[in-house]
Amino acid sequence: MSGSNRLAGLKARPKDTTVEEVRRVDEVGEARGFVDRTPRKKPGRKPSPRTHQLHPKVFPRVGEAIAAEAERLGITQGQLIELLWEHYTSE
Amino acid sequence: MPVIVMASPKGGVGKSTCAVLLASEFARMGAQVTVLDCDPNRSLTRWASHGLPKGVTLYSDVGRSEIVPTIRSADGDGKIVIVDLEGVASQMVSRAISQADLVIVPMQATALDAEIGSEALALVKEEEEALGRSIRHSVILTKTSAAMKSRVQKELEGQLRGAGIDMIEPSLVARAAFSEIFAYGGDLTAMMKDPEMVTGGKVDKAVANAQAFTEAVYERLK
Numbered sequence: 001m002s003g004s005n006r007l008a009g010l011k012a013r014p015k016d017t018t019v020e021e022v023r024r025v026d027e028v029g030e031a032r033g034f035v036d037r038t039p040r041k042k043p044g045r046k047p048s049p050r051t052h053q054l055h056p057k058v059f060p061r062v063g064e065a066i067a068a069e070a071e072r073l074g075i076t077q078g079q080l081i082e083l084l085w086e087h088y089t090s091e
Numbered sequence: 092m093p094v095i096v097m098a099s100p101k102g103g104v105g106k107s108t109c110a111v112l113l114a115s116e117f118a119r120m121g122a123q124v125t126v127l128d129c130d131p132n133r134s135l136t137r138w139a140s141h142g143l144p145k146g147v148t149l150y151s152d153v154g155r156s157e158i159v160p161t162i163r164s165a166d167g168d169g170k171i172v173i174v175d176l177e178g179v180a181s182q183m184v185s186r187a188i189s190q191a192d193l194v195i196v197p198m199q200a201t202a203l204d205a206e207i208g209s210e211a212l213a214l215v216k217e218e219e220e221a222l223g224r225s226i227r228h229s230v231i232l233t234k235t236s237a238a239m240k241s242r243v244q245k246e247l248e249g250q251l252r253g254a255g256i257d258m259i260e261p262s263l264v265a266r267a268a269f270s271e272i273f274a275y276g277g278d279l280t281a282m283m284k285d286p287e288m289v290t291g292g293k294v295d296k297a298v299a300n301a302q303a304f305t306e307a308v309y310e311r312l313k
Binding site: 022024025031036038072 | 122157180183185188210213219222223312
């Protein structure tokens with residue numbers, strides 16, 4: 001068996017692939033147990049990139065001061081530490 | 092050009108093997124073959140990672156929502172589209188069947204394979220009724236014995252033929268080369284010519300079997 005001329009005789013039958021036809025095919029399949037098995041994405045909000053746990057062992061007075069300053073600036077403690085780190089590395 | 096869909100809700104029956112053999116043999120005949128790997132196990136993608144035969148293009152990770160438009164875009168003059176589906180009863184299977192010119196249902200000669208495989212045959216019949224057009228479909232027995240036809244195989248063939256099911260002859264014999272082609276990539280002819288490719292069986296017999304299988308499929312697509 002060789003030669004592409006043999007293959008030239010092969011024909012595809014016309015197939016209408018309207019939305020209605022796909023819906024009918026889905027219905028027929030579902031009735032026989034051929035259901036949508038696409039893996040579901042994990043529900044809920046995606047995690048923030050700010051998820052790294054900083055070392056929690058600081059003196060209470062330092063922790064309280066950071067919390068108070070963050071509240072005064074209207075940012076989170078993590079954002080304040082990021083600002084401090086930026087300042088520290090720029091020196 | 093035709094769309095050939097490998098379908099069975101059962102895994103491990105030889106869908107990917109049939110797809111690889113048909114793709115490489117039709118490409119050897121000069122066809123441009125597009126293979127869609129819709130199986131999450133990505134068997135065809137693994138095969139392709141070792142090298143695709145000339146004339147074969149592979150699309151991986153085709154999902155339920157993309158299956159119909161991907162088949163339509165791949166279908167064209169001088170192209171044969173081969174779809175390898177996952178071994179589960181899913182909506183993607185029913186959608187792919189609706190686009191087929193030939194549905195091939197591979198099954199081993201066991202009662203379990205026949206029972207689960209018959210679900211795909213029943214689905215084809217129901218889609219034919221729903222769409223008002225015929226969808227050609229055939230069964231190929233896989234991993235059969237080279238030495239002799241078992242009693243179970245004879246009985247199964249008789250039952251399927253009695254039910255009016257078209258059987259592709261010859262069956263695909265259990266050949267080491269059919270498994271090892273996934274490790275080497277390419278096609279069986281290259282495997283036969285390369286002495287560094289070691290298989291545990293007779294590659295020439297596997298080549299002859301694959302060519303006869305492709306010829307039988309060709310006859311059904313004319």
